[in-house]
Amino acid sequence: LPRFDAERLKKIGTDIFVALGTPKRNAEIVADVLVKANLMGHESHGVAYFIRYSDRIRRGIIDPKAEPEIVQESSTTALIDGHWGFGQLTANKVMEVAIEKARTSHISAVGACHCNHTTRLGEYSMLAARRNMIGMLFANVPFHGNVQPYGAAAGLLGTNPLSVAVPTEKMDPFFFDFATSAVAERRVTLAAARGEKIPFGWIVDKNGNPTDDPTDLNPPNSTRDEDRGRLLTFGAAAEGQGHKGYCLSILVEILGGILNGSGSLVANDVRQSQNGLLAIAIDIGSFVPAETFKKTTDALFQRIRQTPVQPRFEHDHVLIPGELEWNTMGKRLKEGVEVSESTWREIVNVATELGLKVQSDI
Amino acid sequence: LPRFDAERLKKIGTDIFVALGTPKRNAEIVADVLVKANLMGHESHGVAYFIRYSDRIRRGIIDPKAEPEIVQESSTTALIDGHWGFGQLTANKVMEVAIEKARTSHISAVGACHCNHTTRLGEYSMLAARRNMIGMLFANVPFHGNVQPYGAAAGLLGTNPLSVAVPTEKMDPFFFDFATSAVAERRVTLAAARGEKIPFGWIVDKNGNPTDDPTDLNPPNSTRDEDRGRLLTFGAAAEGQGHKGYCLSILVEILGGILNGSGSLVANDVRQSQNGLLAIAIDIGSFVPAETFKKTTDALFQRIRQTPVQPRFEHDHVLIPGELEWNTMGKRLKEGVEVSESTWREIVNVATELGLKVQSDI
Numbered sequence: 001l002p003r004f005d006a007e008r009l010k011k012i013g014t015d016i017f018v019a020l021g022t023p024k025r026n027a028e029i030v031a032d033v034l035v036k037a038n039l040m041g042h043e044s045h046g047v048a049y050f051i052r053y054s055d056r057i058r059r060g061i062i063d064p065k066a067e068p069e070i071v072q073e074s075s076t077t078a079l080i081d082g083h084w085g086f087g088q089l090t091a092n093k094v095m096e097v098a099i100e101k102a103r104t105s106h107i108s109a110v111g112a113c114h115c116n117h118t119t120r121l122g123e124y125s126m127l128a129a130r131r132n133m134i135g136m137l138f139a140n141v142p143f144h145g146n147v148q149p150y151g152a153a154a155g156l157l158g159t160n161p162l163s164v165a166v167p168t169e170k171m172d173p174f175f176f177d178f179a180t181s182a183v184a185e186r187r188v189t190l191a192a193a194r195g196e197k198i199p200f201g202w203i204v205d206k207n208g209n210p211t212d213d214p215t216d217l218n219p220p221n222s223t224r225d226e227d228r229g230r231l232l233t234f235g236a237a238a239e240g241q242g243h244k245g246y247c248l249s250i251l252v253e254i255l256g257g258i259l260n261g262s263g264s265l266v267a268n269d270v271r272q273s274q275n276g277l278l279a280i281a282i283d284i285g286s287f288v289p290a291e292t293f294k295k296t297t298d299a300l301f302q303r304i305r306q307t308p309v310q311p312r313f314e315h316d317h318v319l320i321p322g323e324l325e326w327n328t329m330g331k332r333l334k335e336g337v338e339v340s341e342s343t344w345r346e347i348v349n350v351a352t353e354l355g356l357k358v359q360s361d362i
Numbered sequence: 363l364p365r366f367d368a369e370r371l372k373k374i375g376t377d378i379f380v381a382l383g384t385p386k387r388n389a390e391i392v393a394d395v396l397v398k399a400n401l402m403g404h405e406s407h408g409v410a411y412f413i414r415y416s417d418r419i420r421r422g423i424i425d426p427k428a429e430p431e432i433v434q435e436s437s438t439t440a441l442i443d444g445h446w447g448f449g450q451l452t453a454n455k456v457m458e459v460a461i462e463k464a465r466t467s468h469i470s471a472v473g474a475c476h477c478n479h480t481t482r483l484g485e486y487s488m489l490a491a492r493r494n495m496i497g498m499l500f501a502n503v504p505f506h507g508n509v510q511p512y513g514a515a516a517g518l519l520g521t522n523p524l525s526v527a528v529p530t531e532k533m534d535p536f537f538f539d540f541a542t543s544a545v546a547e548r549r550v551t552l553a554a555a556r557g558e559k560i561p562f563g564w565i566v567d568k569n570g571n572p573t574d575d576p577t578d579l580n581p582p583n584s585t586r587d588e589d590r591g592r593l594l595t596f597g598a599a600a601e602g603q604g605h606k607g608y609c610l611s612i613l614v615e616i617l618g619g620i621l622n623g624s625g626s627l628v629a630n631d632v633r634q635s636q637n638g639l640l641a642i643a644i645d646i647g648s649f650v651p652a653e654t655f656k657k658t659t660d661a662l663f664q665r666i667r668q669t670p671v672q673p674r675f676e677h678d679h680v681l682i683p684g685e686l687e688w689n690t691m692g693k694r695l696k697e698g699v700e701v702s703e704s705t706w707r708e709i710v711n712v713a714t715e716l717g718l719k720v721q722s723d724i
Contacts, residue, residue, distance in 0.1 A: 076438060077468045077648050106438045107471045109644055134621070152669040152680045164613055174616075176609035183602055199601035208672060234606050235597030239561035240545055244596050245606070247538035247683045250666070251526055254536075258658045259496070261650045266661045280642070282471055286439050288623045296620045299628045304612070307514040310570060318514045321609045 002344060002362040003336030010035045012351055012358060013050045019354040020057045022064040026089055033088045037120045038337045041328035044186035045119045047339060051346045053086070054354075061273050062086060062116050068093040076105045079260060080277075082115035087275055088123075090115040091137070095124040098281035099131050106286035111260025112277040121163035122177030122325070128281045129165035129173045132290040136280040137163045140256030142263055142270040146217070147181040148230040150246035153208045155230040156265065159184055160252035165322075167284070169294035171301050172326040180249035181231040188214045188231070201237040205229045210237075364706060364724040365698030372397045374713055374720060375412045381716040382419045384426040388451055395450045399482045400699045403690035406548035407481045409701060413708045415448070423635050424448060424478050430455040438467045441622060442639075444477035449637055450485075452477040453499070457486040460643035461493050468648035473622025474639040483525035484539030484687070490643045491527035491535045494652040498642040499525045502618030504625055504632040508579070509543040510592040512608035515570045517592040518627065521546055522614035527684075529646070531656035533663050534688040542611035543593040550576045550593070563599040567591045572599075 013031030018024055030053070038046035056062045066085025070078050078097050082090030094112045101108035118124070121137045128135025141158025148155055161184070163177035179185075182202040191198050192214035205216040206227050216229040234245035255278040257264030262276030284290045301320045309317055315324075339347075341362065348360045375393030380386055392415070400408035418424040428447030432440050440459050444452030456474045463470035480486070483499045490497025503520025510517055523546070527537035541547075544564040553560045554576035567578040568589050578591040596607035617640040619626030624638030646652045663682045671679055677686075701709075703724065710722040 074468055074648060106436055107469055109469045111649060149666050149669055149680045151672055151675040153672045154669050156666060156669050166616055178606050201600045234603045235600055238563045238597060238599060241596045244540050250683060254528055254659060258655055259649050264658060264662050266665050284621065286436060287473060287621050293620055296626060297616060300626050303628050304511050304518060307511055307516050307518050310513055310515045313513040318511045321612060
């Protein structure tokens with residue numbers, strides 16, 4: 001695959017969003033979040049969204065001029081109205097307000113409504129970790145969910161991800177960021193586009209049977225609902241523990257969709273691309289000195305890394321959550337970001353249509 | 363199996379703990395939590411602990427006279443010292459203080475140290491749900507963990523459970539309460555005691571191989587560490603999603619063991635039976651009217667229950683987390699609680715040794 005410098009990708013994304021009416025500073029933030037997904041190894045959440053968001057702006061789903069606004073607040077809580085602007089701006093604001101409130105009140109919870117697609121939640125939970133806080137972020141995905149409740153034979157729930165980030169002393173910060181479905185839907189569609197198989201346990205086909213064919217999720221030759229497969233909640237295939245991912249999926253639906261009034265899957269007015277958010281920030285120094293906490297966290301991670309590794313494990317040591325992403329980012333900042341030729345051509349086309357002069361060579 | 367009235371079990375547990383020096387009111391609380399585990403279908407966390415706790419009191423692990431105490435607090439946070447009394451009392455206190463603080467400050471986080479084994483966390487998260495709050499509880503288990511980090515070939519982490527409870531309008535409250543290991547260790551030892559097989563995906567044997575033999579975890583004919591198997595984190599066997607339970611296990615270790623200074627697995631002074639706790643309470647009315655929240659939660663659960671069920675699913679409808687427990691409790695309150703003959707004999711023996719007059723008939 002052709003490789004691109006991250007700054008070059010960021011610039012073209014910024015230029016596209018500015019050309020579509022986005023204030024420069026906001027366009028930079030959104031482009032940065034998307035490029036960072038590629039840098040961290042999550043291309044399913046990366047620069048392909050330059051294209052999709054351009055389309056969503058044109059269709060009125062994303063308002064490129066909207067700024068998120070605090071519409072309700074106390075010393076420890078707030079509600080943010082994203083006014084259907086870029087979800088990245090709303091998610092940033094949610095976590096920044098949560099951090100501000102936790103700084104004076106030790107712990108805070110901030111919700112958001114009218115929020116568009118936010119991509120990688122880890123981007124925002126990490127904002128708290130950089131300020132010596134534990135950051136948690138929950139996002140429901142209420143529109144036409146195709147994740148199957150545990151024991152069900154139909155899709156209903158969204159991929160409902162959550163993320164937590166924790167600061168460290170010398171090691172890379174701990175974070176995770178995952179869908180409560182087996183995987184994010186984009187990983188299945190990406191495999192389908194590449195003609196690859198997927199592991200059993202990610203989806204079932206239209207008849208509820210296990211399958212490793214990613215095209216069973218959204219068959220290319222049909223648009224009928226009854227022909228679609230469903231995503232499983234994570235761990236669903238495992239006997240006696242299969243309900244656990246399902247429990248977390250419902251929790252995220254409640255925190256991200258009901259507690260903040262944003263809209264759960266039972267609401268009538270949820271939109272494609274909608275995420276409802278709840279952020280929690282905990283100021284570590286309110287419990288124990290932050291330095292002690294970070295030293296101990298490092299010691300825990302060192303101890304985990306010293307555990308002997310399984311013979312067939314794909315890495316040479318046990319990984320700390322987030323480690324793979326930090327390593328991938330370091331590598332890709334130097335070596336560049338791989339983007340498929342077709343995605344690059346589409347990005348160039350969008351830019352050219354907008355009258356931008358783009359160096360289109362690969 | 364012989365059946366017993368829940369009140370009869372509660373009385374014998376209370377009498378045993380009182381005879382061992384526990385104030386009556388506290389003994390009642392502990393016995394009630396343990397019997398409720400049986401009522402809800404979790405015998406692995408039930409009345410067998412009458413015997414184990416008696417032993418722990420005699421060995422000085424549990425101080426039957428200790429009362430948990432607030433040792434640090436702000437308007438939104440607190441630290442509780444359990445003084446190595448019954449973990450049930452400390453866990454109750456942690457959640458009660460969290461509820462009190464969330465009532466005035468909207469959200470709170472309360473930690474606990476010097477806390478003994480707490481059994482079912484759902485007991486305490488439900489205290490918040492009964493007061494129109496969302497209750498979360500995290501408990502690390504730092505002593506000699508035998509849960510294998512994802513990709514590792516050795517045990518290290520504890521079973522590190524978490525629980526969340528959410529109030530509803532007319533339906534039973536939502537709660538879940540699960541180990542971040544595939545299952546709680548007691549479910550494996552219980553299967554071993556009963557001579558039953560366990561599903562693959564719960565444990566690996568001493569060589570790291572999948573096994574359905576529960577005695578591979580702690581082989582009865584050896585006490586050597588190198589002969590023991592390990593528990594897996596939940597969902598660990600599932601490709602591409604196997605790290606998720608592991609991420610949550612580490613998070614619980616950090617929240618329950620490091621943030622509150624209670625002691626993580628890298629501390630030198632952690633004890634058998636130790637749990638470190640962190641409770642978070644969120645006052646729903648600080649975000650949306652509690653009535654609206656509860657109505658919408660009911661609607662969500664109704665919608666989930668209407669999803670068609672899988673042909674081979676063991677229930678006739680899709681279950682809401684907690685539903686099975688509430689139903690089991692309703693049934694067992696009427697029909698009695700099954701206790702194995704050997705466990706009952708042991709309980710009667712402990713009581714008799716303490717000079718209690720027990721009706722020992724089954």
